[in-house]
Amino acid sequence: MTRTVQISKQRFTLDSDEIVRSVSSVLPEPIHEHYVVVGGRRFPPKQVIALATGLDRADFTTHQARRILRGLGFPAARRGNAGASATCETEGATEPSSVEALRPHFGEWVAVRADEVLVGASTPAEVIAWLSRHDQKADSLFRVAADEASAGGAAPS
Amino acid sequence: MKFPFRHLPAATGGQLAPRPVVDVWLEGIDVAPLGCLVDSGALRTRFSRELAIAAGIELDSSHAERFAVGGQVVEAAPARVNLSLGADEALHTWDAPVWFCDPWPFAFQLLGLEGFLRHFRTTVSGYQEWIECKPER
Numbered sequence: 001m002t003r004t005v006q007i008s009k010q011r012f013t014l015d016s017d018e019i020v021r022s023v024s025s026v027l028p029e030p031i032h033e034h035y036v037v038v039g040g041r042r043f044p045p046k047q048v049i050a051l052a053t054g055l056d057r058a059d060f061t062t063h064q065a066r067r068i069l070r071g072l073g074f075p076a077a078r079r080g081n082a083g084a085s086a087t088c089e090t091e092g093a094t095e096p097s098s099v100e101a102l103r104p105h106f107g108e109w110v111a112v113r114a115d116e117v118l119v120g121a122s123t124p125a126e127v128i129a130w131l132s133r134h135d136q137k138a139d140s141l142f143r144v145a146a147d148e149a150s151a152g153g154a155a156p157s
Numbered sequence: 158m159k160f161p162f163r164h165l166p167a168a169t170g171g172q173l174a175p176r177p178v179v180d181v182w183l184e185g186i187d188v189a190p191l192g193c194l195v196d197s198g199a200l201r202t203r204f205s206r207e208l209a210i211a212a213g214i215e216l217d218s219s220h221a222e223r224f225a226v227g228g229q230v231v232e233a234a235p236a237r238v239n240l241s242l243g244a245d246e247a248l249h250t251w252d253a254p255v256w257f258c259d260p261w262p263f264a265f266q267l268l269g270l271e272g273f274l275r276h277f278r279t280t281v282s283g284y285q286e287w288i289e290c291k292p293e294r
Contacts, residue, residue: 103166111189125211131188140180142192145264146168149227151176152194152263 008059040104111138162286177288182241185212194265202272205261233258
């Protein structure tokens, strides 16, 4: 899906596939209130629009970013209070349970808090660095297994 | 300290069987505890080598060993580390021998007899899907 939008007096033609690609190698920043789901991961809307346009985040608002991304077909939602499960605002955005929240992260190390995946990355060092950088604490750090053998550990003595 | 079993998604859809997992703090990593599978059949406590690197833990390479697990050869080297379970006033810390393994392709770190079960009286309800760990002293 492609849309032409005006942000901070500049016109941009944004393509949803390109946006997915542009964030694919980027770790999402902490979600304060609003988020959009891009490629199965939650991002602050301003982070996505800044990446897609190269604009400074001071040049637009969260609501503007959210509206544009919703228009491109990305589910947008708002976090619940005090780490409670998030509540969705948009049609087609289904709020994942803890299990569903892990599903986009097969094979990755993740840091989770309550039912929310704070960050997923290919190594624990990246996850730990992200938590430290953003002054976040998680409830658990582990890798999301894809099958019973990986989850069970096939324990040696 | 009582913990519900950990649920994980299955790549083929649905969920994997829930497992007795507890979150253990490893010295040197203070932003998150590690999800650890409690394994009554394991003698040793085994973590991913990547975690030792992230935590700045020096391994005793003179006692390194190789073993086969999950169809591949794994190298492991031990270190004595502080582990902690719980939070705030209920935090219990103990000194444990942990074998750090490379590669470690599993979801969770593994808590065995040495390093964990010697320190906790552990009750598991597979029916109700919880695990309870009480420090032995």
